[in-house]
Amino acid sequence: MVKNSFISVISQKENEENKGSVEFQVFSFTNKIRRLASHLELHRKDYSSQRGLRKILGKRQRLLAYLSKKNKVRYKELMGQLDIRNPKTR
Numbered sequence: 001m002v003k004n005s006f007i008s009v010i011s012q013k014e015n016e017e018n019k020g021s022v023e024f025q026v027f028s029f030t031n032k033i034r035r036l037a038s039h040l041e042l043h044r045k046d047y048s049s050q051r052g053l054r055k056i057l058g059k060r061q062r063l064l065a066y067l068s069k070k071n072k073v074r075y076k077e078l079m080g081q082l083d084i085r086n087p088k089t090r
Contacts, residue, residue: 022067023078029060030082 018024036053040046064084068075079085 022063023074026060026063026067026078027082029056029063030084032056033060 033053033056036049036056040049040053043049064075064078067078
């Protein structure tokens with residue numbers, strides 16, 4: 001699965017499996033966001049899922065803000081790996 005391959009990429013960098021790392025949390029939230037977005041394309045009036053999506057987006061946004069303040073290099077690498085934002089537009 002994709003999650004296992006991402007864990008292995010992170011563990012190769014840090015030489016240990018660290019599922020609590022900021023990168024892994026952002027990756028996990030990104031997967032949830034993509035699943036909820038595809039669900040909401042079919043079920044437009046599912047307001048509970050819309051609320052959950054907004055909450056997860058906020059959590060991911062706060063984690064990314066933290067990471068960008070702490071380490072710009074790791075932030076840019078993560079953005080490139082997950083294809084979240086286009087750095088040219090920011």
